[in-house]
Each structure stands twice: as C-alpha cells, then as structure tokens.
Amino acid sequence: MRREMWPPIALTVLCYLVIGGIQVNRWHEQGAPWWLLITGAVLVGGALVAAGVWWWHKVRDLSAEQKMRDVRKLDDYTGKGAAQKGLDLRQSLEDSEIRDVAMDELAVSLGRVGRTILYKSWEDVCLAFMGPRSNKTSAIAVPTVLKAPGPVVATSNKPDLWMLTSGLRARVGRVYTFDPSQIAYVPQQWWWNPLAGITDIDDAEDFAAQFVMTVSAGERDIWGPGAKSLLGQLFLAASISGGTLREAMAWLYTGSSEPVGILEKGGHLMQAAKLATTLEGAAETRSGLVMTASEAVSCLASEKVLRWVTPPQTWRERPTHTIEEIDLWQFVTPHPDGRYPTLYLLTQEGAGSAGPIVAALVDRLFKTAKKAASALGGRLDPVLTVMLDEAANICRIANLPAYYSWFGSVGVSVTTLLQSYAQGEGVWSKTGMETLYSASTLNLIGAGIKDISFARTMSASVGEHLVKRATESYGPGGSSTSVSQVREAIMPPEDVINLPRTKAVWHVTGHRPVLMDLMPWYREDSQAEITTHSKQAAEQIRLHAIEALGPDNPISQYLTGKAKPVTAAATEVELL
Numbered sequence: 001m002r003r004e005m006w007p008p009i010a011l012t013v014l015c016y017l018v019i020g021g022i023q024v025n026r027w028h029e030q031g032a033p034w035w036l037l038i039t040g041a042v043l044v045g046g047a048l049v050a051a052g053v054w055w056w057h058k059v060r061d062l063s064a065e066q067k068m069r070d071v072r073k074l075d076d077y078t079g080k081g082a083a084q085k086g087l088d089l090r091q092s093l094e095d096s097e098i099r100d101v102a103m104d105e106l107a108v109s110l111g112r113v114g115r116t117i118l119y120k121s122w123e124d125v126c127l128a129f130m131g132p133r134s135n136k137t138s139a140i141a142v143p144t145v146l147k148a149p150g151p152v153v154a155t156s157n158k159p160d161l162w163m164l165t166s167g168l169r170a171r172v173g174r175v176y177t178f179d180p181s182q183i184a185y186v187p188q189q190w191w192w193n194p195l196a197g198i199t200d201i202d203d204a205e206d207f208a209a210q211f212v213m214t215v216s217a218g219e220r221d222i223w224g225p226g227a228k229s230l231l232g233q234l235f236l237a238a239s240i241s242g243g244t245l246r247e248a249m250a251w252l253y254t255g256s257s258e259p260v261g262i263l264e265k266g267g268h269l270m271q272a273a274k275l276a277t278t279l280e281g282a283a284e285t286r287s288g289l290v291m292t293a294s295e296a297v298s299c300l301a302s303e304k305v306l307r308w309v310t311p312p313q314t315w316r317e318r319p320t321h322t323i324e325e326i327d328l329w330q331f332v333t334p335h336p337d338g339r340y341p342t343l344y345l346l347t348q349e350g351a352g353s354a355g356p357i358v359a360a361l362v363d364r365l366f367k368t369a370k371k372a373a374s375a376l377g378g379r380l381d382p383v384l385t386v387m388l389d390e391a392a393n394i395c396r397i398a399n400l401p402a403y404y405s406w407f408g409s410v411g412v413s414v415t416t417l418l419q420s421y422a423q424g425e426g427v428w429s430k431t432g433m434e435t436l437y438s439a440s441t442l443n444l445i446g447a448g449i450k451d452i453s454f455a456r457t458m459s460a461s462v463g464e465h466l467v468k469r470a471t472e473s474y475g476p477g478g479s480s481t482s483v484s485q486v487r488e489a490i491m492p493p494e495d496v497i498n499l500p501r502t503k504a505v506w507h508v509t510g511h512r513p514v515l516m517d518l519m520p521w522y523r524e525d526s527q528a529e530i531t532t533h534s535k536q537a538a539e540q541i542r543l544h545a546i547e548a549l550g551p552d553n554p555i556s557q558y559l560t561g562k563a564k565p566v567t568a569a570a571t572e573v574e575l576l
Contacts, residue, residue: 064490067465068515071113077508082107082119089123089411092334092381104147105382110140110444111506111516118506118516120442122149122383123408126415127440131448134501136417137161138520140444141387142530144415145169146521150382151331151340153365155358156389159184159541162344164521167533169342176326176341178358180305181348184537185544188319190326194309194357197364198239201271205232206367209398210360211296214353217426223292226278226285230293233275234259240266244310249300252293255279255286296356305354328365332372332380340382349393359397362386366403366412373410380411388416392423401432404439416440421454445496446504446518455493458505462491462513491515 075081083098086106093101103109107119120126130136137160145152145165152169154161162184166175177186198204208231212224231252237259238248251259257279263272278286299305307315312323330341345361347354365384373380388395397403400416407414416436418424424433437443445458466485473480491505491513499505507513521530542559549556 064465064488065515067490068462068513069113070512071116071118071514073511074118074508074514076121077118078116082121085121085123086119089121089379089383090381091377091379105149108144108147109519110143111504111518113514113516117519118514120144122385122411122413124413124441124508125404125407125439126442126444127404127437128415128417128444128446128504129420129449129454130417130444130446130504131419131450134447135518135520136446137164137389138522139504139518140415140417141389142521143519144385144387145342146526146530148383148385148413150380150384152342152385152387153331153345153362154343154387154389155345155362155391155395157183157347157349157394159346161387161389162186162346163534163537163541164530166342166344167537168530173335173339173341175344177344177346178308178354178361179344179346180302180308180354180357181346181352182545182548183346183348184344185541185548186346187544188308188323190324191308191310191312192326192328192361193311194360194364195235195239195244197368198235201232201236201268204236204239205229206363206399207235207360208232208296210363210396211299211356212292213359213396213398213427214299214356215292215296217429219292219295223288226289227292227296229274230278230289231297233263233271236268236271237262237266237275240268244314245300245306246310246314249297249306252290252297255290299352299354299356302352305352305357308354309357328361328368329372331365332369332384334376334381345395347394349390353394355394355396359395362388362395363397363399366397366407369412370406370410373412378410383411383413386412386414388414391416392418392427396427401428401435401439404436408441420449420451421457422451441509443507444504445499445507447499447501449497449499452493452497455496458496458513459489459491459493461507462489462505464488465490 071078076085080098083101083103083106086103087093087096087098087101090105093105103119107121109117110120111118128136128140130140137156137158141154141156141161142164145154145161146168151173154165156162162177166177169175176190177184179186179188194207198207205228208228211231212220212228215224215227231248234248234251235245237251238244241247241262248259250256257276260272260276260279263269263275278289300309303316311325312319331343345358347358349355365386369380369384391397391400404414421433421437424436428436449455464487467488469484469486471482471484473482496505502518503515504518505513506516521527546556546559551557551560
C-alpha cells in the first residue's frame with residue numbers, strides 16, 4: 001500500500017472506532033449477535049475507507065515543496081535498495097550479507113528528506129554546483145572523503161578539507177600532501193616524475209594539454225594546438241633521453257635543436273621533423289607558439305613548484321631529508337590489510353598556481369586506474385574516490401568531460417565541485433560542459449547559484465504541476481467565484497537562485513529532482529571526533545608555518561606569542 005494512502009485511512013479508522021464502537025455496543029445490549037455486528041462493521045468500515053481514499057485524492061492539493069520531497073521512486077538511493085546496489089558493486093563482498101557490512105563500504109550519505117537518507121553509490125559520478133559558503137565542503141567533500149572505503153584523492157585551494165579529514169584518513173593509510181603554495185604549510189616529503197609515464201607522443205601531448213588549459217580561451221583557440229604539439233615533442237624528448245622537465249624548459253626558452261636529434265635517435269622521426277619545421281619556420285609563427293607554450297608552463301618557472309616534479313638531486317637547494325618518489329599504482333592496487341592511501345593536492349588559483357601539475361597528476365591517475373581496472377576484471381574494488389573541489393580553478397583536466405562517461409563502470413567515483421555552470425563553460429567550452437553535465441549520474445545544485453539561465457534549466461527539469469486557483473468576478477447580479485486548474489513551475493527559477501545553504505537539489509539520472517536537507521559534518525555524530533582532529537591539524541599548520549616563515553616574520557612572532565607591541569613612539573621614529 002502506498003504511503004500517501006495512510007493519512008485518509010488512519011483518519012477514517014479513528015473516527016469509525018470512536019463513533020461506531022459506542023453504537024455497536026448499544027446494539028449488542030439490545031440483543032443483536034456479535035457475528036452480525038462484526039460483519040456489518042467490516043463492510044461499513046471498508047466502504048468508509050474507500051470513500052476516504054477517494055476523497056483524499058479528489059480534494060487534496062499537494063504543495064510544490066511536498067512534490068519536491070517525494071522520494072518513493074528513489075529505491076536505489078535509499079535504505080535497503082542503496083545497500084543492495086552497493087553490495088552488488090563490490091566483488092570482494094559477494095559472500096557477505098547486507099546486515100554484516102557497514103553502509104560506508106557500500107555508499108555515502110549526502111542528504112535526507114524527512115527521516116529518509118539519500119545515498120550516493122560508489123558507482124555514481126557527481127557534478128555539483130554550489131557557490132561560496134554553501135556547505136559544499138562540510139556537507140559534500142568531508143563526508144565523501146571520510147566515508148570512502150578505499151584510496152582517496154582530493155583537491156582544494158584552501159586548508160579546510162585537509163584540516164578536517166587528514167587526521168582521520170591517516171588512521172586507514174598513509175597521507176600524501178602536495179602543497180607548493182604553503183596553503184597548509186605541509187613540508188615536502190615526496191616528488192612525482194611525470195615523464196616516467198610518457199612513452200609516445202600521445203602520452204606527451206596529454207601531459208602538455210593540462211598546461212595549455214591554463215591559457216586564456218581566445219589564445220588557446222589560436223595557438224593552443226600548436227603549443228600543445230611543441231610542448232609534447234619537448235616532453236617526449238626529455239623522457240626518452242632520461243632527462244627532466246628542467247631540460248624541457250631550457251629547450252623551450254632557448255630554441256635549442258637538441259631535442260630534434262634526441263627524437264630522431266629514439267625512432268620518433270615524424271615528431272623530430274615536425275619540431276624541426278617549427279624551429280625553422282616563420283619567425284612570427286614560431287614566436288606565437290613559443291610565447292603560448294611559455295605562458296602555459298609558467299608555473300614551472302617557479303623552483304617551489306618545479307621541485308615537486310623533478311628529482312631531488314636536480315634541485316637548486318638539495319633537501320636535508322629523504323624525498324621519495326610517489327608511485328601512483330599504489331592508489332589503484334587492492335591492499336589485503338585494508339590500508340589505503342590519501343592524496344591531498346593543494347594549490348592557489350591564479351598567478352603562480354600549480355594547477356597544471358594538479359591536473360596532470362590526477363589525469364595520469366585516472367589513466368592508471370583504467371589500466372588497473374582492466375587487469376582486475378573490469379572494476380577497482382574498493383573504488384578510487386576522487387573529490388575535485390575548485391576544479392575549474394586548480395584542476396582543469398582537459399579530457400574530464402569525456403572521462404565522465406567511463407568513470408563509474410571501472411570503479412572510479414568522482415565528484416566535481418563547481419561554483420556555477422557558466423564557470424564550467426569557461427573552462428571546458430559549451431560543448432564540453434554539456435557533455436560533462438549529461439554524463440554525470442548525479443547532479444547537486446546548492447545555494448549561491450546566480451546564473452538565471454541555468455536556474456531556468458533546472459526549473460524546467462523539475463517540471464510543472466496543476467494548481468487550483470480561485471477567481472472571483474463581479475457583475476450586476478453580485479459576485480461569483482470559480483475554481484480552475486493552472487500549470488505552474490514546481491520550483492520557479494527564483495527558488496533555485498535563493499536556495500538556503502541548508503538544502504540542495506538532488507537529481508539522479510532517470511528520476512525527477514528532489515529537494516533534500518544537507519547533512520554537514522558538524523551536525524552529525526562524528527562532529528566531536530572531526531573537531532578534535534581539526535584542532536590537531538591546525539596546531540600542525542601553526543608549527544610548520546613558524547618554521548617556514550622564520551623567527552623574524554611578524555606572523556611567526558604572533559604565533560609563538562613573541563609579537564612585539566608597536567608603540568606610538570616607535571611609530572613616530574619609523575615615520576621620521
């Protein structure tokens with residue numbers, strides 16, 4: 001029996017029991033047999049229930065919010081349905097019963113409607129649009145990272161996600177942090193060799209594409225393809241010669257012909273010829289390509305970034321402790337001991353951003369995951385969880401829209417957080433953004449969306465409903481009232497734009513959108529534990545910041561309690 005039938009049935013039964021019970025007892029006292037009274041009561045009661053249900057459907061007019069809160073058809077995302085779906089995706093748990101497996105192993109809870117919790121399966125790929133201060137970190141990023149059953153990769157341009165989750169993730173495996181911008185002041189402990197995975201021009205150009213994505217759209221359209229080809233040839237030459245990105249950068253800036261000879265000796269004759277043509281071509285064309293390529297790799301001009309992607313023995317200042325080379329295969333390999341690593345990629349946006357390195361590393365990890373999934377029979381188990389916060393600013397993966405179509409099928413669970421749909425169009429173009437939006441199996445729309453065009457699209461996705469409207473008219477004979485049904489948007493565009501930060505629209509493929517209440521970590525049972533680890537992480541940042549900034553820095557002095565008060569006399573002396 002459907003849930004919506006219970007109110008009229010309950011109301012009818014209550015009235016019937018109170019009123020009818022008294023009368024039936026009187027008839028029995030007057031001599032009527034119980035069997036006759038019970039039979040009559042059942043027949044009359046059934047008729048009353050049927051009439052009550054008919055009346056309920058006839059006169060009841062569900063509000064727009066009630067229709068937005070209807071989760072009856074989301075069986076695969078609630079309760080036992082979500083658990084069973086998650087269990088079916090885990091080959092390693094095929095002999096387990098649902099009751100014996102923790103729900104976090106099967107899905108992650110992201111919101112609730114009343115008492116019903118909505119779960120995102122580890123097969124879903126999610127695209128979320130949430131503005132600043134909309135609970136996207138607290139309600140989406142933190143739960144996804146902490147409840148992941150396997151390895152995790154997370155990007156951010158702020159320290160909050162690292163502070164809230166790194167301590168708890170350290171319990172289940174090693175934590176790696178990329179922090180060239182000193183966002184969390186985590187000292188460097190490892191480096192990545194991006195050239196190690198480059199064996200042909202396709203690999204090299206894929207790596208180069210992550211840098212070209214940072215160039216302005218207009219310049220990218222004109223010089224982008226040529227700049228990607230030029231950088232790809234230089235990266236390939238550096239790889240097959242056993243060199244590093246330092247050599248590739250030097251060749252770019254000096255216009256050296258050395259990589260032409262390296263490509264020829266390595267058997268890449270066509271690429272050698274193309275590079276020679278570029279270097280010997282018209283000065284104007286060559287200048288445009290080199291300038292665009294130089295702009296694309298500008299982050300590598302910074303030693304603090306370059307040291308993360310070159311061997312320690314090539315650094316300008318040699319390290320005082322061991323710096324190991326990270327192995328990305330550990331993130332896609334099953335670990336019998338159940339301990340899985342976590343990788344935090346932190347960088348600022350804008351000038352000096354290491355965003356291309358972040359994008360290149362995640363892109364390489366995606367390709368590694370796909371190879372591993374094929375070797376393991378089709379899927380990673382447990383899944384690789386990837387949280388791309390601020391993706392449009394610091395993780396512009398060139399082929400992300402195309403990747404979204406196969407992530408879920410190989411066990412890569414990706415969530416991309418954007419501030420708006422228009423922001424995504426600015427990075428991946430209109431066509432690319434349409435592909436990304438269509439390929440995501442779960443879309444979340446939260447507070448802070450100011451794009452009226454997207455709000456209209458979302459409103460149309462929710463649909464319309466019939467609403468009864470009374471119209472009063474006046475004439476010589478007096479007034480009259482008529483009731484008619486009109487079609488109205490269930491969720492008008494202005495409601496999308498003005499969503500409160502406590503709610504979000506949940507839209508999964510094949511179902512109408514649902515308005516859910518977010519479940520930020522600070523309102524859940526794990527609040528105390530997360531707060532404790534966050535305070536410990538804040539203390540780590542304080543200590544590392546003091547060391548990095550030096551004892552004479554005012555912030556260091558403040559953090560150590562040794563700040564010197566500035567007196568009026570001292571200020572006057574400085575002014576003089």
